[in-house]
């Protein structure tokens with residue numbers, strides 16, 4: 001594959017899905033929430049389906065499994081338009097535009113770097129932490145939760161002991177940059193506590209430095225960089241830009257080839273996304289096999305589809321330092337609306353899940369239900385304490 005400078009060029013050059021990559025039709029499309037900006041949302045799935053009906057051989061992938069699924073291609077095309085719009089706005093506003101100032105500061109090397117994100121999620125072997133995600137909906141799962149106020153999640157995640165918070169800011173997930181700002185502001189309430197405020201990850205499809213400047217301006221500590229969406233050259237540029245802006249990057253991979261790219265550009269935090277971009281199916285074995293190829297010192301994050309406490313503990317035992325969890329926590333918080341009793345309130349369920357995942361239970365001995373209620377990150381005594389004969 002030849003390297004392209006633009007992520008869009010990357011898609012167009014060789015990343016359109018072939019029929020082999022098309023997601024099976026069995027997945028039903030659920031309604032999407034209106035975007036908080038008030039703009040009408042076309043479901044990415046619907047758009048993807050429309051584009052799938054066109055059989056243009058010129059856009060067929062020649063790269064086998066490296067071809068991007070059309071949902072991602074659509075999102076990246078929209079991102080390109082958003083970035084152009086943002087740049088035009090910055091141009092019009094003149095030198096006083098906060099992003100222009102920030103870009104200039106970064107270019108001059110005047111921004112101090114923060115290690116708040118890696119500091120929070122780097123754990124010794126045998127310990128795992130949770131990066132809890134705020135995600136209203138997703139192209140694969142439809143609506144996950146109604147979230148009138150993201151501060152509810154911000155508070156719950158902090159109190160449950162999440163190490164960091166990930167906030168989706170893309171419209172396909174009904175997220176906004178304002179959500180991220182609100183969470184960052186809310187976390188400031190915990191200044192002076194131990195642990196302090198959760199660092200916040202901007203979860204979006206970053207294709208340009210200006211989005212990194214935006215993330216920094218909004219108070220994020222880290223951004224997501226997706227190898228599949230960028231290609232090596234662009235990834236390297238954006239990784240360097242991330243450092244200039246004082247942030248850290250979670251570099252996302254799906255397979256061995258992408259992991260090699262992440263390693264080659266010197267990523268310090270690498271996330272293995274267990275969700276197959278083409279089928280949306282989740283396979284945690286991908287995490288288990290790729291962790292063996294992680295270099296020493298790189299922080300390993302397992303992403304997507306983690307639902308069972310025993311899976312969390314297995315990933316921990318395999319060497320993952322952090323688990324990125326969205327859907328499970330978002331859904332757990334909605335149970336109260338569906339007639340759950342007081343003991344199963346939304347607050348307690350997500351709270352219990354985070355505690356259980358981070359607790360030191362053992363896959364062999366620890367009853368996971370007790371870990372949900374009583375897991376205290378206390379070490380081996382928990383599993384011995386709950387040992388049932």
Ligand SMILES: O=P(O)(O)OC[C@@H](O)[C@@H](O)c1c[nH]c2ccccc12
Nearest residue numbers: 273303304305306324325326327328
């Ligand atoms: O909701 P889940 O299955 O727990 O997954 C969370 C996270 O991994 C997922 O939201 C994600 C991983 N990489 C992404 C890239 C873009 C948008 C979303 C994602």
